[in-house]
Amino acid sequence: MLSRFGRVGVLMGGSSAEREISLRSGHAVLNALQGAGVDAVAVELNDNWSNQIAGADIDRAFNLLHGTLGEDGCVQGLLEVMGIPYTGSGVMASALCMNKQLSKQILNHAGLKTPVDIPIAEDGPIRYPVFLKPVSEGSSVGLHRLSTQLEWQALGIHNARGWMAELPAHGVEIAVSVLDGKALAPVEVAPKSGVYDYASKYTSGATDYYCPARLPAETLRYCMQRAEEAVAALHCSGAPRVDMIVESGGEPLVLEVNTLPGMTETSLLPKAAAAAGISFEQLCIAILETATLENVALQQPQSRESEVVT
Structure with missing residues (x-):
């Protein structure tokens, strides 16, 4: 057994719209960790998360x-309060990346391009076509391409608060995974429907993938550099994924930064790792190695002896 990790709890499930994807990712990672000799257990969260996590008696x-x-x-x-190191980004970066409007402001301030925002009036976006999406959701949940006001009205949205609209960008859609600060090769996504929405992401055969993306070598390197800059600007850690569209001039637009990418059979992070010669099992161990606490100083208070004034 890989005892250096102690007992590892694979947190999965939850209460969001992405629960089923979380369960699929969780069981895939659980099997890989157990296969690698890690003392790993499933922690499928439902109602009382703190009690369930405490009852699992985990070290990471x-x-x-x-x-x-x-x-x-x-x-x-919650994990910070409980003193349990965890994978993925910390509290601040997780909150920022989940809010697409706030993360766009930070990315723009760091010199990274993002899609143009389209204001939403009481009767819908002020121009069309647009991509409409929730401000705080992931996995393309709630993503819509709207071409007319009638399509907006058909959605039955009575309050635009919590929604944002963006001008569609044209180019090659790629995803750049950044493992412990270093970018992996970009994966090009080519959905057969033309839109990389929830169904295209998680339906086998609905999207064609190319790794590395079908772009010039210098463009690939530049996109990897920009992905690392985006992750650094938002203070992400672990293995985040930066979704981009590369326009004809070669400049990537950052669509969003996903702090906890999927780990299913159709997920992009494992595809990028495989192209780098990293097996799924090795990828899981590498991510587990990054587990930490954001507020380490709070978890390790100084002893009274070290505070003696001379």
Whole structure:
């Protein structure tokens, strides 16, 4: 057994719209960790998260809770209070990346391009076409391409608060995974429907993937550099994924930064790792190695003897 990790709890499930994807990711990682000799157990969260985590008696948490509460800083804060090191980004970065509007402001301030925002009036976006998406969701949950006001009205949205609209960008859609600060080769995604939405992401055969992406070598290197800059600007850690569209001039637009990418059979992080010669099992161990506490100083208070004034 790989005893240096202690008992590892694979956190999965949760209460968000991405629960099923979380369970699929969780069981895949659990099997890989156990196959590698890690003392890993499933912690399928439902109602009382703190009691369930405490009852699992774990030393580390491999966080695969996608979406609300699991990816937005909430469970990260809980684990900080409990003193359990966890994978993925800390409280602040998780909260920022889950809020697409705030993360865009930080990315723009860091000199990274993002899609143009389109204001939403009472009767819908002020121009079309647009991509409409929730401000705080992941896995393309709630993503819509709207071409007319009638399509907006058909959605039945009575309050635009919590929604954002962006001008569609044209180019090659790629995903750049950044493992412990170093970018892996970009994966090009080519959805057969034309839109990389929830169904295209998680339906086998619905999307074609190319790794490395079908772009010039210098463009690939530049996109990897920009992905590392995006992750650094938002203070992400672990193995985040930066979704981009590369326009004709070669400049990537950052669509979003996903702090806890999926680990299913169709997920992009494992594809990028495989292209680098990293097996799924090795990838899981590498991510587990990054488990930490954001507020380490709070977890290790100084002893009274070290505070003697001379």
